[in-house]
Amino acid sequence: MSKLASSRPAIELRNVSRRYTDPGGRSVGVQPTSLSVPQGEIHGIIGFSGAGKSTLLRLVNLLERPDAGEVIVHGDDLTRLSAAGLRQARHRIGMIFQHFNLLHNQTVADNVALPMRIAGADPARIRERVQVCLDFVGLAEKADVYPGRLSGGQKQRVAIARALAPEPHVLLADEPTSALDPRTTLDLLGVLANANRQFGVTILLVSHEMEVIRRLCHRVSVMEGGHIVEQLDIADGRIPEGSQLASWLSDFGAVGPAASPSPATDADEPTPRHFALEAAHA
């Protein structure tokens, strides 16, 4: 990574907005909002359903086109690129999803190879990266298995390996653990923290689960009604007192209706394990 590259933010959203009407007829989405994520940071976006957090994330690789504003990833304003230019830029932006979105008719190895094949990489290089990334997520022995034979946690690991294969600058994670049980969630947070540490990939992650934010992220943006209403540093997994997020935490225990009680959200736990910080100190 060049010095120039490390001096500018990995992701910069400038006054982006994206409005649409939900099935209930309400106008939802993202109000004019700005967000800057420095290189190497794990940045969380948290909020209730309909707060616009997934829309905001999908603006970063232009799966949603903003009505207005600039989307700058690694120095390029994606909104100004041609269709071919945007495809080039997307080769270096990885993404993982709540429901994994693997190809079920392809083996694990072929799934991981897919983004590099799309980018037109050299076959020898693809083989090498597939091996490295499957080793990284601990699924090297599953290379020739079809995803239908894997558990949810393993599928998400394959999806992470797939996203990391083309050596992305940025990894977008859209509710990556929301379909998984608490134990598997913890495992996956460890994998994401390692990816951030080993490969220096900047991670922007959307979740409605407070534990995910608390244990993984360096910083968090709190969204409400399409705006980022608050940005906080997460030190040692602690949510700063007096913040909006801390008041939600005391009101609801967690954010969002789908958050389920689990050993991990036990209020008595003295210091929650913080993956990213542990990694940083390791």
Added chain:
Amino acid sequence: MLDTLIELLPEILKATGETLLMLAICLSAAILIGGALGLLVFLTSKGQSLERFRAFNLIANGVINVVRSFPFIILLVAISPFTRVIAGTSIGPLAASVPLSIAAIFYFARLIEQTLRDVPRGVIEAAEAMGASPLQIIRHVLLVEGRSGLILAVTVLAVSFLSYSAVAGVVGGGGIGDLAIRYGYYRFQTDVMLITIVLLVVLVQSIQFFGQWFARHVDKR
């Protein structure tokens, strides 16, 4: 009945050959042209990656519906001037392949478009996020995730058009259906009728069996 069978064997073989020829031609046309048309209609539908060409989608949908509205026998007669231009004649299996192909192209286009809707949107979106072009989405996602559905679509197409090819027999198209009509129906030779029906049943069963086996074989979901 055995005597009839032996006596008519050359006719039956010739008719089977004609039927297979008509099927081969119209299935090839349907898979190549109808398949491409179906893919384009799917990709230009709402929420897909070529949604910006909605105008094409509306027009193509309209044309598919119009062609599919024609009862096949009417289509056969209506386009006979066009058939003469293409095939040089309006009689025989080659000529019958022209209306058969046209009907098959639009039938298959609709079938493909509907089959592809079963490919989860999220998987297509994941490929878009990787920077896949529409052609790459077709090659790496739609043809891969949709493949067992596509094979079953070809199976349905083959069975339907085996039966349509019998209708073509009415205007001198030849084939097994033509044999059934000429001997079995016009001449009241019930044994010929039975032989041809048994032959058609065997053909349909084989197509269906092979199609389903193949579709299951490639389905790893």
